[in-house]
Amino acid sequence: MESINAGVKRFVLMALLAVALILIAVALGRARTTQQPVEQTIDEAMQAEVIDSISAALNEVYVFPDVAGEMEGHIRKKFKEKKYSGIKSLREFTDVLTGDLRDISHDKHLGVAAMTPEMLERYSKDELTPEARRAELDRMKYNNYDFVKAERLKGNVGYLKFNSFQEAAHAGATAVAALNFLNHVDALIIDLRDNGGGNPSMIQLITSYFFEESVYLNSFYIRKEDSIQQFWTQEYVPGEKMTDVDLYVLTSNYTFSGAEEFTYNLKNLERATIIGETTGGGAHPVSERIFPNLMVGMRLPFGRAINPITGTNWEGTGVTPHIEVPADQALDMAYKEALNKLKDKADNENQKFNLQWSIDGINAKLSPVKVDADLLKKYAGVYGPRTLSFENDGLYYQRENRKKMKMIPMADDLFRF
Amino acid sequence: MIFSVFEELDYFRLKIITDEKGQAVEVNGLYDNGYVDKSPRSDGK
Numbered sequence: 001m002e003s004i005n006a007g008v009k010r011f012v013l014m015a016l017l018a019v020a021l022i023l024i025a026v027a028l029g030r031a032r033t034t035q036q037p038v039e040q041t042i043d044e045a046m047q048a049e050v051i052d053s054i055s056a057a058l059n060e061v062y063v064f065p066d067v068a069g070e071m072e073g074h075i076r077k078k079f080k081e082k083k084y085s086g087i088k089s090l091r092e093f094t095d096v097l098t099g100d101l102r103d104i105s106h107d108k109h110l111g112v113a114a115m116t117p118e119m120l121e122r123y124s125k126d127e128l129t130p131e132a133r134r135a136e137l138d139r140m141k142y143n144n145y146d147f148v149k150a151e152r153l154k155g156n157v158g159y160l161k162f163n164s165f166q167e168a169a170h171a172g173a174t175a176v177a178a179l180n181f182l183n184h185v186d187a188l189i190i191d192l193r194d195n196g197g198g199n200p201s202m203i204q205l206i207t208s209y210f211f212e213e214s215v216y217l218n219s220f221y222i223r224k225e226d227s228i229q230q231f232w233t234q235e236y237v238p239g240e241k242m243t244d245v246d247l248y249v250l251t252s253n254y255t256f257s258g259a260e261e262f263t264y265n266l267k268n269l270e271r272a273t274i275i276g277e278t279t280g281g282g283a284h285p286v287s288e289r290i291f292p293n294l295m296v297g298m299r300l301p302f303g304r305a306i307n308p309i310t311g312t313n314w315e316g317t318g319v320t321p322h323i324e325v326p327a328d329q330a331l332d333m334a335y336k337e338a339l340n341k342l343k344d345k346a347d348n349e350n351q352k353f354n355l356q357w358s359i360d361g362i363n364a365k366l367s368p369v370k371v372d373a374d375l376l377k378k379y380a381g382v383y384g385p386r387t388l389s390f391e392n393d394g395l396y397y398q399r400e401n402r403k404k405m406k407m408i409p410m411a412d413d414l415f416r417f
Numbered sequence: 418m419i420f421s422v423f424e425e426l427d428y429f430r431l432k433i434i435t436d437e438k439g440q441a442v443e444v445n446g447l448y449d450n451g452y453v454d455k456s457p458r459s460d461g462k
Contacts, residue, residue: 154427154449350451357449361427379433382460383444397431405426413433417426 040090040114040295047084047093050294051075054097054112057289061302063223064105071104090114094296106316109257109284111299123290123297137170145171149191150178155358157338158185158245159331165198165258168205175202179209180239187246187338193276193327197257200231207262208233210271212243217265220285222303246341247272248334251319252327256280261305263319268309273337274321276330283313329366336362364410371409 042050055072062068075097078084087093091114098111115123122128128136146163153159160178168175182188200218207217211233219230249263249272260279266272284301291297305313325333336359343355373390380390387398388407397417398404407415427449434443440462446454 353451354449358427378439379441381441381458381462384456384459386444386446386456388444407431410430413435415431415433417429417431 041088042090042093050296051079053291061224061300063284063301063304067105071101074104075100108282109286109301113297115295115297120292145174147174147178150181155339155355156186158182158188161191163194165202167199168201172205176238183240186342189248189334191250192255192259193250193252195259197259203262208237209242216308219306220303249274250330251276251279253277257282260314260319264314275323275334276321277327278320279318281316281318283315332366369409371412
């Protein structure tokens with residue numbers, strides 16, 4: 001059993017690393033933005049040095065020691081067989097190495113990257129300078145900690161979209177504000193389709209709103225220390241909890257790492273309906289290892305998630321949704337599911353009417369209706385202050401001098417705008 | 418970025434009322450609060 005101090009120290013270290021990892025992810029191919037290419041040349045002697053260095057790091061830290069050995073054997077064999085001899089660019093070499101390592105491990109968190117002098121300056125230090133740390137926090141704040149939308153949809157359904165799980169110590173207030181804004185909804189759709197993961201503290205904070213009691217969410221096994229770190233929800237959250245709210249989580253094949261953990265936890269706790277695509281499949285916490293003399297950095301998985309219910313995780317398999325639809329249809333599908341479930345539970349006619357109105361609208365979008373042009377032409381005419389006109393591409397509606405609007409069929413005799 | 422789809426005029430719809438011959442005789446404006454605003458055909462067709 002580790003000491004409390006050791007546990008706290010490691011947690012703080014993980015929290016700091018998480019900020020750095022969001023940055024290094026750009027270089028290691030997970031983030032969607034692109035970095036200026038690094039065009040450094042490499043010769044065979046340097047290739048050997050890179051292979052020695054990353055092999056040592058893998059054997060020391062990589063979550064599965066036997067797989068680390070297999071990866072080393074694989075790249076050393078390729079080097080011996082001169083399979084890398086045609087590669088003269090450091091960037092190309094690190095890309096090829098990443099592919100070779102993943103061919104053996106199937107671990108999408110694992111990667112090697114060529115680094116610019118600026119990146120080396122940034123990551124080679126054990127701690128960021130106060131100025132660099134402040135600049136980093138300013139950047140996170142400017143991006144609203146990746147919270148992009150909190151909205152109340154018709155039918156009292158909430159919609160929350162955020163694109164990473166940032167450290168709760170900084171992003172917590174924004175998350176709390178969003179969840180308090182949505183506190184009175186009857187159902188909540190959480191959109192993780194563009195979320196690549198992040199820090200466990202934010203997973204804890206957000207999930208805590210959905211359970212009354214403290215719930216065991218996940219643990220991380222750390223290979224080097226042979227230790228396990230547990231994560232539970234918090235009994236207290238700022239504001240009211242949302243324990244009775246129906247939850248829906250939207251996923252895509254981009255949804256990764258911490259975003260997958262959030263989804264996997266809620267799925268196995270039977271607290272949410274997952275809608276969309278199977279997620280990316282990365283369940284290993286990572287650290288970075290920099291080799292400054294080689295201008296190379298490495299993203300090194302050092303542990304693995306263990307879910308207390310399944311005893312395993314989503315590494316390599318991803319999280320399978322309850323309702324599988326292409327990512328771009330997931331929101332419509334979740335909204336429809338939420339409305340139908342709320343209508344089944346509604347206890348007054350006014351509420352039922354409102355929910356049915358929205359259900360009819362979403363059904364019309366999911367299954368577009370086409371009405372014969374001859375029938376539409378018959379509808380054209382003047383109806384008191386209202387005029388319907390048939391033009392090139394369909395029927396249009398205008399009331400007095402107001403804006404003319406195209407009529408979108410929901411049935412042969414019913415239209416929306 | 419995957420775009421939200423909830424940006425439209427969703428509080429109002431229009432229903433066409435026809436007679437037994439299929440001729441449009443009235444339009445009904447339907448509102449999401451249950452109110453119905455009827456307009457009989459007035460162009461003599």
